[in-house]
Amino acid sequence: MKTAWANLRRVAWLVRVLTAHLGAVLLGRRLARWPWLARRLPPGELRGPERLRAILEELGGTFIKLGQMLALQPDILSLETCAALSNLLDQVAPFGFAAVEKTFVEELGRGPAEIFDEIDPTPIATASIGQVHVAWLDGRKLAVKVQRPSVATDFAGDIRLMTTLVRTIRRLNVKPLYWLIEPLSEFIAWTQEELDYRKEARYMEQLRVNSRSNPAEKVPEVLWLWTTRRTLVAEFLDGVTLLGYLRAREAGDETRLRRLALAGFEPAPFARNVIDNFLGDAFRHGMFHADLHPANLMILRDNVVGYVDFGITGILSHYSRRHLVRLTLAYTRADLDGMCTAFFKVSAMDGASDPEGFRAGLRRMADTWYGAGGPDRQVDRHGDRQLRKNFTLVMLDMLRLSRATGIWPERDVIKYIRSAIAIDGLITRFAPGFDVGSYLATVCDRHLRQEAWQLLVSYDRLVEWTAATGSLAQGGGRRAVELFDRATRPAAPLRRQDGERPAAADASERALRLGSVAFAGALLVSATQPRAAFGLSLFSAEIAVVVAALLLFVGAIQGRSPHA
Numbered sequence: 001m002k003t004a005w006a007n008l009r010r011v012a013w014l015v016r017v018l019t020a021h022l023g024a025v026l027l028g029r030r031l032a033r034w035p036w037l038a039r040r041l042p043p044g045e046l047r048g049p050e051r052l053r054a055i056l057e058e059l060g061g062t063f064i065k066l067g068q069m070l071a072l073q074p075d076i077l078s079l080e081t082c083a084a085l086s087n088l089l090d091q092v093a094p095f096g097f098a099a100v101e102k103t104f105v106e107e108l109g110r111g112p113a114e115i116f117d118e119i120d121p122t123p124i125a126t127a128s129i130g131q132v133h134v135a136w137l138d139g140r141k142l143a144v145k146v147q148r149p150s151v152a153t154d155f156a157g158d159i160r161l162m163t164t165l166v167r168t169i170r171r172l173n174v175k176p177l178y179w180l181i182e183p184l185s186e187f188i189a190w191t192q193e194e195l196d197y198r199k200e201a202r203y204m205e206q207l208r209v210n211s212r213s214n215p216a217e218k219v220p221e222v223l224w225l226w227t228t229r230r231t232l233v234a235e236f237l238d239g240v241t242l243l244g245y246l247r248a249r250e251a252g253d254e255t256r257l258r259r260l261a262l263a264g265f266e267p268a269p270f271a272r273n274v275i276d277n278f279l280g281d282a283f284r285h286g287m288f289h290a291d292l293h294p295a296n297l298m299i300l301r302d303n304v305v306g307y308v309d310f311g312i313t314g315i316l317s318h319y320s321r322r323h324l325v326r327l328t329l330a331y332t333r334a335d336l337d338g339m340c341t342a343f344f345k346v347s348a349m350d351g352a353s354d355p356e357g358f359r360a361g362l363r364r365m366a367d368t369w370y371g372a373g374g375p376d377r378q379v380d381r382h383g384d385r386q387l388r389k390n391f392t393l394v395m396l397d398m399l400r401l402s403r404a405t406g407i408w409p410e411r412d413v414i415k416y417i418r419s420a421i422a423i424d425g426l427i428t429r430f431a432p433g434f435d436v437g438s439y440l441a442t443v444c445d446r447h448l449r450q451e452a453w454q455l456l457v458s459y460d461r462l463v464e465w466t467a468a469t470g471s472l473a474q475g476g477g478r479r480a481v482e483l484f485d486r487a488t489r490p491a492a493p494l495r496r497q498d499g500e501r502p503a504a505a506d507a508s509e510r511a512l513r514l515g516s517v518a519f520a521g522a523l524l525v526s527a528t529q530p531r532a533a534f535g536l537s538l539f540s541a542e543i544a545v546v547v548a549a550l551l552l553f554v555g556a557i558q559g560r561s562p563h564a
Helices: 002-033 048-059 062-070 079-088 097-108 151-171 175-194 197-210 242-251 254-262 267-285 318-332 336-345 355-370 391-404 411-430 436-456 459-488 503-527 538-559
Strands: 130-137 140-147 231-235 287-289 297-299 305-307 313-315
Touching: 002 048, 002 151, 048 062, 048 079, 062 079, 062 151, 079 242, 097 140, 097 231, 151 175, 197 231, 197 267, 197 287, 197 313, 242 254, 242 297, 242 411, 267 287, 267 305, 267 318, 267 411, 267 436, 287 411, 313 411, 318 336, 318 411, 318 436, 336 355, 336 391, 355 391, 391 411, 411 436
Parallel strands: none
Antiparallel strands: 130 140, 140 231, 287 313, 297 305
């Protein structure tokens, strides 16, 4: 009963917000004639993009997250709409510092003033789930992330509504709305994961370990002592968010742009680092940041990419990684058969799936991707064909086609695709001249070569090689003995009439093997020495071993000669 009442209240709030904005739109400028009504309704003169942003912000909760996702799609929405929605990324209305203090006491038993040397009560960033304050401890600058007081309740209500909607679609078999089931289910799972900062901290810590060998990637260190379900304390990254750069460029803020230039920032190299980091994390380590909007990317000195907010993180199996590399590379090379094969490998299919329909649909859509007439099957293997549609729209086409044909990618594969879409949308905004398709082909080709080399020197392959080398050494030695035996004693039988092998033959064979092994070992050790000098040295000892090995070798042959 309590849950049903909460759902009803949330629905009533949604209806109230939408009705108020609808009334403001209908009345427009005439709303100013009735001051008492104007105070109760949103502004009537808001333009479309600003109206959409205001509605999503008032609805709050998951609707703000929805607005954040839409802000990353400049090829679907107008640039004006994307710019308006981008304010939802880090400029949501903040909550009071008293709530921050209360959360710390409830989570840690101490207020922030008792933990830190100093903390700024004004947040530097605010979002749908929490806000970030700057603090100092023992001379170290820290980022303190605190969850909104009512976020769990608000999100729980929206999640219940979405869950009810999904169940209703399934029970009533509303096929035109089936496409909503998978996205809503994914969104619900991601949102629930974001509400526990400890999960985010674990992702952050592992990504930091993975990035240690990458000078172009910076992940903050977590301070676990002060991290709980609703608080997260981490190293502060000194830099400018990519969103801050976009705003400075749009506003013509030459001072800020000049500071970034002096710090070494260049859009094209930064774009390359973003792609390198994403594909490297995904394909090499199997874990990647899956919430790549411009407020979560930091521009650090010399085009190093800093990352914050790890609430949504993707984890890929080695199997999925291999086929996603092939999918991305096939896309850049106009290899439709390769795209289908790779996509099917990372998707779930049942009796209702239509793989042939997917193939046919992909060929139809490819006419708009690669120009009139579709891709040539003999397309250049080096990706010389220029793409006519960017990666964002191609991936969206594939997702729509997969829903229409009943072929469903794995959950983390969807995260990968959406992250790739977000990256392409970002680069379109801050480095519009950058050829994403060409660079994707280069990076994917490099990862495929690295994967082939890693498979070549993997543990299992080394074990196989060791076993094969041992067999070869044993068999080869035996064959060499037989060869020498035939060469030196062509008429002598290797065995007596009673079947027993002569003792001399056994002795000479052992001597030959011993001499060969000693000779090869001595040569190997000698070849690895940087310097050679006679006297009381290791080199002199090696020479002696080589001479002894030669004597044993010659002696073994003479011992098997018919004249011996």
